[in-house]
Amino acid sequence: MELVDLLTFSVVARSGGITRAAEELNTVQSNVTQRIKALEAEIGTALFERHSRGMTLTGAGRRLFPYAARMAALSREAVLAARDDGEPKGPLSIGSMETTAAIRLPTLLAEFHRRYPAVQLTLKTATTADLVASVLDGTLDGAFVAAPIDHAELVATVAFREELVLVAPRRFNTLAALRAGTAESGPTALVFRTGCTYRQRLEQVFSDFGWPSAARFELGTLDGMIGCVAAGMGVSLLPRAVVERSEQRKEVSLLALDAPWAQVETLFIQRRAAHQTSALSGLLSCLNGADCVVAA
Amino acid sequence: MELVDLLTFSVVARSGGITRAAEELNTVQSNVTQRIKALEAEIGTALFERHSRGMTLTGAGRRLFPYAARMAALSREAVLAARDDGEPKGPLSIGSMETTAAIRLPTLLAEFHRRYPAVQLTLKTATTADLVASVLDGTLDGAFVAAPIDHAELVATVAFREELVLVAPRRFNTLAALRAGTAESGPTALVFRTGCTYRQRLEQVFSDFGWPSAARFELGTLDGMIGCVAAGMGVSLLPRAVVERSEQRKEVSLLALDAPWAQVETLFIQRRAAHQTSALSGLLSCLNGADCVVAA
DNA sequence: CCTAGCATTCTTAAAAAGTGAATATTAGAG
DNA sequence: CTCTAATATTCACTTTTTAAGAATGCTAGG
Numbered sequence: 001m002e003l004v005d006l007l008t009f010s011v012v013a014r015s016g017g018i019t020r021a022a023e024e025l026n027t028v029q030s031n032v033t034q035r036i037k038a039l040e041a042e043i044g045t046a047l048f049e050r051h052s053r054g055m056t057l058t059g060a061g062r063r064l065f066p067y068a069a070r071m072a073a074l075s076r077e078a079v080l081a082a083r084d085d086g087e088p089k090g091p092l093s094i095g096s097m098e099t100t101a102a103i104r105l106p107t108l109l110a111e112f113h114r115r116y117p118a119v120q121l122t123l124k125t126a127t128t129a130d131l132v133a134s135v136l137d138g139t140l141d142g143a144f145v146a147a148p149i150d151h152a153e154l155v156a157t158v159a160f161r162e163e164l165v166l167v168a169p170r171r172f173n174t175l176a177a178l179r180a181g182t183a184e185s186g187p188t189a190l191v192f193r194t195g196c197t198y199r200q201r202l203e204q205v206f207s208d209f210g211w212p213s214a215a216r217f218e219l220g221t222l223d224g225m226i227g228c229v230a231a232g233m234g235v236s237l238l239p240r241a242v243v244e245r246s247e248q249r250k251e252v253s254l255l256a257l258d259a260p261w262a263q264v265e266t267l268f269i270q271r272r273a274a275h276q277t278s279a280l281s282g283l284l285s286c287l288n289g290a291d292c293v294v295a296a
Numbered sequence: 297m298e299l300v301d302l303l304t305f306s307v308v309a310r311s312g313g314i315t316r317a318a319e320e321l322n323t324v325q326s327n328v329t330q331r332i333k334a335l336e337a338e339i340g341t342a343l344f345e346r347h348s349r350g351m352t353l354t355g356a357g358r359r360l361f362p363y364a365a366r367m368a369a370l371s372r373e374a375v376l377a378a379r380d381d382g383e384p385k386g387p388l389s390i391g392s393m394e395t396t397a398a399i400r401l402p403t404l405l406a407e408f409h410r411r412y413p414a415v416q417l418t419l420k421t422a423t424t425a426d427l428v429a430s431v432l433d434g435t436l437d438g439a440f441v442a443a444p445i446d447h448a449e450l451v452a453t454v455a456f457r458e459e460l461v462l463v464a465p466r467r468f469n470t471l472a473a474l475r476a477g478t479a480e481s482g483p484t485a486l487v488f489r490t491g492c493t494y495r496q497r498l499e500q501v502f503s504d505f506g507w508p509s510a511a512r513f514e515l516g517t518l519d520g521m522i523g524c525v526a527a528g529m530g531v532s533l534l535p536r537a538v539v540e541r542s543e544q545r546k547e548v549s550l551l552a553l554d555a556p557w558a559q560v561e562t563l564f565i566q567r568r569a570a571h572q573t574s575a576l577s578g579l580l581s582c583l584n585g586a587d588c589v590v591a592a
Numbered sequence: 593c594c595t596a597g598c599a600t601t602c603t604t605a606a607a608a609a610g611t612g613a614a615t616a617t618t619a620g621a622g
Numbered sequence: 623c624t625c626t627a628a629t630a631t632t633c634a635c636t637t638t639t640t641a642a643g644a645a646t647g648c649t650a651g652g
Contacts, residue, residue, distance in 0.1 A: 002298045002299055006374075028641070030601075030642075045378060050598090053649085053650070060378045064374055064378040067370065074363065074366060075363075081360065081363060082357070082363075083339060083341060083356065084359065085341075315630080324610070324611055325629085326632080329631060348618035348619055348629060349628070598650105599646100600647075602645080603645100604642085604643090604644105608640080610635105610638080612635090612636100613633090613634090614632085614634100615633095616630085616631070616632090617631095619629100620628105621624100621627095622625080622626095
């Protein structure tokens with residue numbers, strides 16, 4: 001059994017047919033058929049059920065499938081480990097939640113690139129659940145996700161601790177004032193896109209305040225959001241560090257929340273079993289060394 | 297990079313030379329040379345340092361080496377997982393300490409074989425340290441070893457709890473009598489071969505009794521040992537369950553020890569990451585179901 | 593009862609891997 | 623210092639494996 005066979009198997013299983021798989025693998029049907037047949041002969045069981053509109057996995061195929069992915073990931077890792085002579089270089093795939101990417105990573109990654117210019121870093125932004133899955137299957141070397149993460153295969157370290165504050169128009173300088181000065185259903189919530197943890201948190205907070213059905217306004221950029229708050233359009237929930245400058249410029253009010261609402265941790269996760277590349281070590285040293293962890 | 301290449305690499309690394317590796321792989325030198333060269337080209341680094349009397353691994357080679365073993369183990373496991381349809385069958389490699397193999401396993405394995413005749417079980421006996429290593433590298437599916445085992449990659453379950461008792465000649469019916477009736481340096485210790493946990497324990501007990509330099513007499517069989525004790529040759533340390541019959545036949549005295557000396561656990565260990573074969577599940581169900589766990 | 597989409601089979605061409613002899617390199621013996 | 627034995631490498635050649643393309647067979651859906 002060779003890795004090519006497993007790759008072929010994997011693609012056929014995913015695409016559900018020899019023809020589609022052949023296309024994806026840039027080869028012809030007959031070739032794929034032979035590979036699958038050889039694999040089935042070697043293992044001694046049918047891996048697919050054939051029907052006229054494609055193939056589906058048998059029980060044996062379903063059991064084999066995860067191994068194909070693991071073997072592929074392991075072989076990739078092996079090559080990287082062999083190449084990795086301690087000098088951070090080569091590819092490094094990192095994932096991040098949207099907000100962290102927007103707020104925290106620019107400075108971190110700039111520092112990282114300054115220190116280790118030979119690393120080709122790619123950043124993928126997605127939701128926490130997606131990122132966890134990607135790290136687990138080896139697509140990503142690591143990711144910044146929202147706490148809590150509790151998975152036996154993952155190692156998590158606290159990357160950032162944020163204090164979330166309500167960002168309100170200047171005229172509301174206390175929570176009481178905000179409550180008094182807005183409609184029954186609450187102020188408009190200015191939020192990032194769905195899947196963002198801060199957004200979920202804001203919705204919890206609003207619910208706790210008795211504003212479960214407050215209006216939502218979705219924005220894509222941090223500056224836009226602060227601008228909208230300053231213009232009196234609504235309130236938002238953001239890390240204090242990010243909006244402190246805006247407060248000092250007297251554009252907005254920052255309203256502190258009770259600890260359970262305010263505390264939020266961003267974790268950096270990586271696979272427990274994986275070899276830690278020098279590039280990844282470099283990133284972690286940037287994380288720790290570059291004073292990026294903001295105390296709550 | 298294919299699995300064959302990694303196997304070739306692995307053998308060359310282990311044997312330290314192309315010629316020896318070629319022999320082991322049943323092929324010719326030139327072939328191995330080509331494979332290694334191709335692998336090095338693909339990875340982009342030299343994996344071996346060539347000198348006139350063979351080859352040794354470079355840094356990159358040393359980093360790659362463990363992956364070769366892991367990939368091989370994973371591919372073996374993949375095939376077994378695919379073949380395993382829930383009906384215990386096929387090969388199952390189990391390790392055990394000598395003593396456990398002699399004392400506990402016969403009934404357990406008989407029951408196991410009765411229930412699952414399609415499983416081809418092989419039993420390897422060795423020391424705990426060896427067994428742990430074998431389980432970790434995938435050579436064994438599981439092993440019975442002496443507690444404590446604390447390794448992140450292993451899962452351990454208590455298989456047997458034994459009460460160890462001093463087995464003494466019939467005339468010593470108390471510990472005091474034994475102390476009084478033997479020489480200053482203590483009685484002869486009848487022990488299994490080195491590496492056996494009960495032997496270590498007996499040596500600790502003797503040391504605690506002030507007999508650090510008592511004579512040792514090494515025996516290979518349990519019956520021989522009991523016979524020697526009965527003949528008044530010395531004392532031994534064995535699980536109570538094993539020697540109870542001998543006591544009832546008034547051949548020997550059983551002298552209980554204080555709890556810390558008497559308690560000993562036999563663990564069954566398996567790799568955490570590994571797929572649990574049906575055969576292995578079957579063995580575990582025998583362990584739990586067959587009332588093999590003797591309460592302390 | 594066709595037809596379109598799919599898997600399989602077969603033949604042939606190409607690529608890869610294996611073989612064996614020749615060659616180069618070097619440590620150690622004489 | 624030279625020779626020898628052990629070793630890796632190179633090269634020409636053979637065998638095996640794999641890929642490609644055409645042809646065949648199967649089946650659901652119109």
